[in-house]
Amino acid sequence: MSATGIYTAEIIPEPQEPLDSPEAMERRLRWIGATRYHSLHPFHHLLHGGKLNKGQVQAWALNRYAYQSIIPIKDAVVLSRFRDRETRLEWRHRIEDHDGIAGDEGGIERWLVLTDGLGLSRDYVESTRGILPATRFAVEAYVHFVRDRSPLEAIASSLTELFAPNIHRERIAGMLKHYDFINPDVMVYFSRRLNQATRDAEFALKYCLEHAKTPEQRQQVCDALAFKTDVLWVQQDALYQAYVNGMVPPGAFVPGRDG
Template identity: 35%
Template sequence: MNNGYSKKEFEMKLREMEYMYHLYHPFQQKMNSGNFTKRQMQGWVANRFYYQYTIPTKDLAIISNNPPIEHRRLWIQRVKTHIKPNGALDAWLDLGVAVGLSKDDLLSFKYVLPGVKFAIDAYLNYTKRSGWEESVASSLSEMFAIKLHKLRLDTWPLLYPWIDENALLYFKKRLNDTPKDNIHALDIVLNHFNTYELQKEVFKILKFKLDVLWTMLDYMYLAYELNKEPYFNIKNSNTKYLIE
């Protein structure tokens, strides 16, 4: 009987899934190369904010599914990190203002594309319905995030000098918080999913999360790169998602 991968092997195979991370999406790569227009940057920030706004709700859903108290105490720190004054959500609002949006624009979700919202809501609903260990496994996409945060901090001041460097505080915060979050989540997954059948499920769960992140950029690419926003071919449509 195959008792599953060792913890070291299991972690290695999870990390090998980085090739599906949205860092490699064409729309993300256009941003990383410095070729985003201001409108594209605004569109990305506005749509991504809906994801950021949903994260504390996702984390509360995990806690509501009754993990042991020691894990609840650690996991609640993620919520506090996001919603506290001058926390991650406030930092993202500041980024929105820096790229030319208002906080009201962001908080109204007026520019959030339906496909982006659908993908994010699917992820949130997954965490509400699943066991807390499975939901924790879905958070492992954060293993790949540090590289992207560092890249933005290193390159945006040169590539997008019109964005105030002080507005990049969100990415700086995540450089500090993400490693701690990753250690906790990975420890849970490596210890709980300790048979081959359970580990196979984790690969599926992580792929689902990577699909969510990739699909978000698919819809942004369609709208902001190909100029095919929802209902773009409907004459006199009053439904507008593109930022003027």
Template identity: 45%
Template sequence: MTATPVRADGTAPPWPAAEFTRRLCAVTAERYHDRHPFNLRMHRGELTPGELRRWIANRFHYQRHIPVKDALVLAKLDRPALRRAWLRRIRDHDGTAEGEGGIERWLRLGEAAGLTRDELWDTSQVLPGVRHAVERYVSFCRRRPALEAVAASLTELSAPDLMRIRIAAFERHYPWIDPSGLAYFRTRVGQGARDGEEALALVHAWARTREQQERAVAALVFKCDVLWELLDSVDRGDSVAGGGP
């Protein structure tokens, strides 16, 4: 086995860009929630209407907090160009007017599945395990440096493929859901690819040392574990907080 090179100061040199990218992509390949049993059952068409509605309602608690965590990341950025670019993510979810944005599209998904908007906004119905997972992620983005908060968002690199699979699964297995309710998934195919590539470029620019690179990888592992924990709770329909895959 070849020893890892060490600098004169005792630190390991940074990984080359290609190796750093490979390690980040390996995290999502191994730990992204597309592999979770609940998602696998969803995509095979095995969920009952009740299970699907439970997922839609509880996942909405995560969706509604995406602009919150993005606002926390935005506050860490020190250049106008960076803030302008990241601000677009908030607009994507909140919209620029009433009836626009990703949160609105998720509400329409809920309505297409037979849920009311009031039911989706009612936080008292959110499973404690889901609430715990979302709080962990928001707190992480509040407390950690910009590098780690942005690196955690790199799950977006895998989102487009998941959205394509999900669209096909809903169209094939859940025809009782109005196709117009799938607009959120369709929109995120393009948005996720764009957001993932932008975040990856930032992580490469900011992670200049091996320690910073390792922290970025760890942040992505953390985010994958959060998504896994959320689905653990939805799968059981109870309050037990889960861990990783």
């Protein structure tokens, strides 16, 4: 909470520098991450600090599954926006990372190992019928965004991965330390994403630095990243409201009753 009684994420004044170079754009992108990435959300501090009970961790994993499961669909839409084979080839491995290939189960399957470990049934998780409506609207907004905006903005919206490795490291360490219902086997999703996210973020950043050639295009790249931080933030906010404040919307997962 700030002095005014209103919580806001870390407030660092927005740089006033014009976006007249790739370097200026990269500084702005890193400022957006430093002030809006969901690692700043109180729900993450509770999760990583061992302050949640098992039902609350179930709710988090259940809702986050809905996000994970839409990523290959989102990436297929991104891929479909590019006429050049090279970009399509580069992007295709993201679908493989999530959906798997022969001999590798992929990220979605690894996420189900986590929800299995938390005692949720696969049928319930995969149906997504218990997820929060805000989760559903946020993840669908991501698919609509990459379909409706320019190909440059579609790629730029993935730039949150620049900030992911830190949160994954914190999460692995914090959850293993604090929760007796979490063990290394169910955290494989995160350990695998450490390398994937770094590689993906490097490609996307390089692409945006090269292809955003005007101040207007650089602003679009920054706005796309801000949009994506909203997609992630809304999910944390909705979890907090439902499972920390205890105001579960009609039809959503109730720990101990559903799952």
